Amino acid sequence: MNRAGKEAFVEEFRERVRSAPVLYLTDYSGLDVQSMTRLRQLLRAVGAELMVVKNRLVMRALSDLDKDFPDLGEHLTGPTGIVVGSDEPVGPAKALSDFAKANQSRPVFKIGVVDEKLVDAGQFQQLAKLPPRIELLAMLAGSLEAPLEAVVAVLQGKLQEAAGVLESLRQERESVNE
Secondary structure: OOHHHHHHHHHHHHHHHHHOOEEEEEEOOOOOHHHHHHHHHHHHHOOEEEEEOOHHHHHHHHHOOOOOOOOOHHHOOOOOEEEEEOOOOHHHHHHHHHHHHHOOOOOEEEEEEEOOEEEOHHHHHHHHHOOOHHHHHHHHHHHHHHHHHHHHHHHHHHHHHHHHHHHHHHHHHHHHHO
8 A cells, every 4th residue: 555545544544433333353363365354344234344354544533633632552553453443333243243152252452432432351341241132122111101100000090090099079960959
């Protein structure tokens, strides 16, 4: 890659990282081309992309980001695969974790950045165990629905009670008028 190509890549990569909420660094050593292709397909299916780039180009791109972006220089050593996610952090984490379980713990997670905050290996594993976003939203909706159903049931009971009292009053007045 010539100098102009490198500069264009650095700028494009910098913009991708700015717009992406998820960035994971992995060590892909030990994976063959077929495995890397399968991993790329899995990540693409969850809205992420795996890139293999020279570490110094990545360092150059990341050095010019906002001052709030964490420094990843010490983790950019050896073969580094960079996963950039455009949707949410759970899908790529789950895909990487599941793939590593099936492929002798490869790729190895190094470090991650989610919404400009560092994610270590323990937090990454917690993310990988979470259900997908749509399921989390469904669980939230369900937990909000239960108390509302209880309120509706109480109000219906009070309405039925009031209707019963009114019906008793009507019957009493009819019996008095006869």
